[in-house]
Amino acid sequence: GNSVTQMEGPVTLSEEAFLTINCTYTATGYPSLFWYVQYPGEGLQLLLKATKADDKGSNKGFEATYRKETTSFHLEKGSVQVSDSAVYFCALSVRVGGSEKLVFGKGTKLTVNP
């Protein structure tokens, strides 16, 4: 089956600390991989994505590399800010007929303190 496992939160960091949120997946075939972010009280926004092995997705200082050999897509940022406080979701996509669905991890809540 298809599933995504993320590190359990919550994660609390000080501003300018290094962030890693681990994500591993199991999938049939070769899925695309995504990180979505949900800021407090808001909807989901795409943060970055990678569609094939060894691709690196990056946005707003965040990056993640599609590692087929370790079935991982860990999210990293070199220096977090208070405004990065949010819930981060790792997801993979699978095609179903003429559609596509996202299978999400359980989310990791990040709090960044000044």
Add this chain to the structure above:
Amino acid sequence: DTAVSQTPKYLVTQMGNDKSIKCEQNLGHDTMYWYKQDSKKFLKIMFSYNNKELIINETVPNRFSPKSPDKAHLNLHINSLELGDSAVYFCASSQEPRISGNTIYFGEGSWLTVV
């Protein structure tokens, strides 16, 4: 202009009522979705429509009935609401995936509370 818009944003209603959540996308996409986020923030797909045709129906109780009058709209109607239906419901859309990895764009969510 909001790409995927859903209304209402907040809805509080009593058990047993029937309610609808509306969704519209102005991106010209072929595919629309409903996802549910439970109280533990876990997100799961409920339905997907492609060009008004139901493609994905993920073991959702038949009290939930999606309706797609056209490609740009996918409404969610819920009959006989139960306490366990309290959740955030997200509408989303994407182009028809000719290859994997199309970005799925989400609306801002509709917070449903059943009392």
